[in-house]
Amino acid sequence: MNWLEERMPGIGRIAKDIAEHPVPSHTLNIFYCLGGLTLLCFIIQCLTGVFLAFYYKPTPEAAFASVQMITNEVRFGSVIRSMHHWSCQLMILLVFLHMLRVYYTGAFKKPRELNWVAGCFLLVLSLGLAFTGYLLPYEQLSYWASVIGAETANTLPVIGPTLKIMMQGGIKVTAEMLSRFYVLHVMILPAITIGFLVAHFIMIRVQGISDPM
Ligand code: HEM
Numbered sequence: 001m002n003w004l005e006e007r008m009p010g011i012g013r014i015a016k017d018i019a020e021h022p023v024p025s026h027t028l029n030i031f032y033c034l035g036g037l038t039l040l041c042f043i044i045q046c047l048t049g050v051f052l053a054f055y056y057k058p059t060p061e062a063a064f065a066s067v068q069m070i071t072n073e074v075r076f077g078s079v080i081r082s083m084h085h086w087s088c089q090l091m092i093l094l095v096f097l098h099m100l101r102v103y104y105t106g107a108f109k110k111p112r113e114l115n116w117v118a119g120c121f122l123l124v125l126s127l128g129l130a131f132t133g134y135l136l137p138y139e140q141l142s143y144w145a146s147v148i149g150a151e152t153a154n155t156l157p158v159i160g161p162t163l164k165i166m167m168q169g170g171i172k173v174t175a176e177m178l179s180r181f182y183v184l185h186v187m188i189l190p191a192i193t194i195g196f197l198v199a200h201f202i203m204i205r206v207q208g209i210s211d212p213m
């Protein structure tokens with residue numbers, strides 16, 4: 001730390017401020033851990049997702065075969081894939097439970113309204129990540145689930161038909177649908193999620209955790 005402090009004066013104070021921040025006693029229970037556990041799942045998703053991306057091929061011809069190869073041939077491939085799969089299910093469950101904790105403790109009220117709104121974006125982003133990831137193995141179930149998703153988007157007033165075409169790459173499903181979902185899944189949505197998470201945590205730090213009811 002001294003070595004760093006000499007080169008970047010002030011960094012020790014920031015590290016001390018983070019490490020020595022007291023935890024309010026009323027938050028020492030499982031319900032206040034749900035946000036942190038959601039974050040842990042997101043970190044696991046990013047780490048295991050990068051390993052999957054080393055072998056995954058986002059084309060209609062090769063996607064399913066590459067996922068089969070990850071499962072059957074790549075060393076620890078099935079473990080990494082299972083971790084990605086189950087941590088996704090857990091993340092969605094935990095984010096809803098976290099939202100319920102915030103709601104039932106009234107933590108969305110003044111001055112935390114903006115953080116509730118940031119949280120709503122995080123909820124939609126988490127669902128978007130799970131939805132776009134679902135198509136990637138390109139098996140019957142994932143293909144038709146994405147078609148249903150695109151048709152559901154189609155029913156939205158005004159923007160519906162355009163949204164469907166943007167998702168599928170045309171009136172009918174095209175090869176672009178997989179490329180688009182892949183780019184959304186591994187680049188755009190994780191990057192936007194990280195941005196909202198930073199804002200979420202800065203607001204929590206500035207406002208402090210809400211008082212007990
Ligand atoms: C990826 C999703 C999310 C992550 C990783 C996350 C993470 C966290 C963490 C670590 C905390 C600290 C306290 C705690 O854990 O309970 C927190 C607090 C908070 N979160 Fe989230 N959150 C997410 C989604 C949401 C959603 C969906 C909402 C609501 C719509 C929300 C609203 C809030 C609010 C208002 C607080 C302040 C609570 C208080 O002061 O008691 N968050 N979040």
Ligand code: HEM
Pocket residue numbers: 041042045046047048049050052053056067070081084085088091126129130133134135136137185186187190
């Ligand atoms: C919160 C974040 C994420 C969620 C909820 C999520 C969810 C999913 C889901 C549900 C699947 C389908 C898996 C299956 O059925 O076996 C999947 C596949 C995949 N994900 Fe993610 N993912 C996330 C983040 C990432 C990130 C950050 C990357 C890469 C940088 C990534 C890369 C992949 C790849 C390559 C696949 C296809 C391989 C396979 O199906 O096993 N994911 N993801």
